[in-house]
Amino acid sequence: MINWALTTKWLNHNAHGSATSDAHSKDVAWKIKTSTIxxxxxxxxxxxxxxxxxxxxxxxxxxxxxxxxxxxxxCPVILPRLLTTCD
Ligand SMILES: [Zn+2]
Known part of the structure; x- marks a missing residue:
């Protein structure tokens, strides 16, 4: 079951301040690619x-x-890094 409210919040989260920053665009692209495999x-x-x-x-x-x-x-190497950056 997909929690669409949480998914929308995750996709729209901007940790870079500016809505037009390259870093934010890169993050959004990564989120979409990971969620669509x-x-x-x-x-x-x-x-x-x-x-x-x-x-x-x-x-x-x-x-x-x-x-x-x-x-x-x-992945035993990537997963701990992902979890650390989520803190
Ligand atoms: Zn691996």
């Missing part, structure tokens, strides 16, 4: 650009499995 992870980049990525799909921070949109939320 469209972050350009190494798994997706390797699928779309195999000659550029050269079969490099493992998560760069932990090297334990393929970097996917689902792995980002379970």
């Amino acid at each position: 469209t972050l350009p992870t190494l798994g997706i980049l390797n699928r779309n650009f195999p000659d550029i990525i050269k079969n490099r799909t493992d998560c760069l921070p932990c090297n334990s499995e393929m970097e996917t949109n689902h792995h980002i939320w379970r």
Whole structure:
């Protein structure tokens, strides 16, 4: 079940003050991509650009499995960093 009131508050939160700042635009883009599972992870980049990525799909921070949109939320290195920045 999606809490739409909380989701709207999260999407509209601006930690940068100015509504037209580059940092705020970058944050909004990241929020939309993470919530729609469209972050350009190494798994997706390797699928779309195999000659550029050269079969490099493992998560760069932990090297334990393929970097996917689902792995980002379970990664033992990334998840603690995300939780720390939410404080
Ligand atoms: Zn990882």
